Amino acid sequence: MICLDCDDLFATWRQQARWLLSHQIDPSHVGWNTVPDLFATDEHYPAEIGPFQARIPVALIELLESAAQYRGEQRWSLLYEVLWRVSHGDRTAMLAGDRLGSELHRRIKQVRRESHHLHAFLRFVEMPAAAEGPPGPEYVAWHEPAHDILALASEHFIGRMGRSRWLIATPQDGVYYDGTELIHERQCPLEWQQLAQQAHDPQGELWLTYYSHIFNPARLNPKVMQGHLPTRFWKNLPEGALIPGLISDARTGKQRDGQARDIGKRQGKRIGRSV
Template sequence: MLVDGFTTWRAVARELLRAGVPPQAITWGAPGADLFSGAPGEAAQHGGDLLSSQVQAAAQEPSNATAPRPQVPRSLMEMLQTAACFRDHDRWAFLYRVIWRWQQGEHDVQSPADPDGQRLHVMVKAVRREVHDMHAYIRFRERPMEAGAPHFVAWFEPAHDVLPQVAEHFVARMGKVTWMIATPDASVLWDGATLHHTGPLMSSAADLDDAGEALWLTYYRSIFNPARLNTQVMNSHISSRFWKNLPEGALVPSLVSQAGLGARRIGQVEAVGRRSGRTIPIEAEKAQPERQQPSKLDECRRCDLWEHATQAVGGEGPKHAKIMIVGEQPGDQEDLAGQPFVGPAGKLLDRVFEQAGVERKGVYITNAVKHFKWEPRGKRRLHKTPAQKEIEACHYWLEKEIATRKPKVIVAMGGTALKSVLQTGSVTLKDKLGRPVRHGDSWVVTIYHPSYVLRVPDEASKHEAFSVMVEGLKLAQELLDRPDVPEPPEG
């Protein structure tokens, strides 16, 4: 029996089931036409002349006129329709065997535990994968605007008959823009209002060209990192049958060859790839081999916070400021603006400066951690306290800031800043409030972080915490005038 698509097959299969014709009595064929073409009314006419005499006789039995219409669950029919796109020489015969067994009460045929059910599931999975790949790897090329011609054209070589489903996807995605997808067996053309199915209109992607493609290829060369090249992973993620029709596919062999000839080693000079694994505590000076440290804050990859932050936020203020203010980390607004203390905490800090009689523009303001650490809460990014390993990783930058500016007084706002400045995890904020300590060539004064004042629930505690910050800045100003003030004894 000749079958030109799933719609035709379904109409014929329905009549054969009503006639009680078993699978072994039918010979099916497929001319390779469009899978979903053909009307149910034409099915018997197209297929009848190829039926065996036994099948024709069964199909013409008078009792069949009153035979009940076959009942098939929607889930099975959807699987059959998807599996019909799988290119196989006996797919129509196989699909009929599945539906025949179901009608005979063998409902296990839909289960992967059944041999036919397993094959059906494999076919469905392969077709769905092909639809996904076609969505992912189709590349439209822009064409000159001509009357009646599609604005964008793509070439693809699918392994299964999924062009109609993929076409519907792009109709929904591309609106009224005209386009065409060509394959070796068929083509679809969208004119902005109607989808047209035709036979093959192209033989390859060789004739497709796009003025904007040169820009894309330039960008692809710039982002190709030879130091992280892994050809096995590259080939496992994208099959060679896709690479040959991708614009960047022509570049890959030469880029891979250059990596093998030394570009990989050159790429590793600037930074060594991050590797996951157990952290082993060891003194930095004893670690081997010694790795090149980043020279710019934007290039820092010493911890993982950079991956989810908008940008690194460095310090701000006079180069030789006598007072350095150290906070914890940038907040949401600081992460977006690229400046420290510009959000609600920054506004409260401005009030503290005003009450203490200290000009903000005369001090250097920075953070112990330079990237915003956060966790999602709906559409908001909520602050998350940095871990000790992240504080230690970012101390590299704070140490450079202190060494460059040589402040006489460092004001640590909050526990994170205090731990970073003193380089100890055992110190607590409560022990150091209002008590300046000597650290290297600088005095260290500890106060609350502005965000703590904003979080305090009652007004009395809020006022007390605000006063501690004001008094701390006044003390910092006094220490500038009295550098010989002795360090208060412990205890």
């Protein structure tokens, strides 16, 4: 088996896949790993492109590039299997009804959902203005995405933050927008991570008070809530620490009353004429 390492870069994988395809190397003979495979071959293939030339639809390249952001087993091998079949005339591999196509589209769906999570659950914290030195980010945020969506999904904030300077740090990579250009670091600098994780929001208490008061226990459905707001994001949300307590209160009476405990204790006013 040929063992390759594309360093989790789609552009590198694409070059390797084009070379493999040109030499008609079957997907069963190729694996992408960061650690050399025990059964990797020592055979050397020609460095130049082989004789086979395939016509690949642009739509497939777009699907593969989107699915390449998915982190998981057989991350790159599945893409080559799909490419192999389509290049040999079997375009059903691109469809959701096919075995490979179904997995391809499932990964794309997960990537899109993770991008939505970034847009919905990211919390920027405003930084105090620096008294001296070069200007730094005005807003910082920490996020823990399940897939490699940061570089593309973070472009969402360029048009929404104006010319503000902002930074998003993750355990893997990070982005910094300086007001004109979006800079992506594949290995997030430690300084960025510390800045995002240690940022203090001076308006945090006000937000928590507001969130606890707009929480409606009568409309609570924990399963639906966790479907839209997975629990893995709670630890990085300011209101995340409040949610378990609010759910517990709802289950022990507030959900029945549909109102806060202190309001429920008050005697209501009779409206209308008594009969």
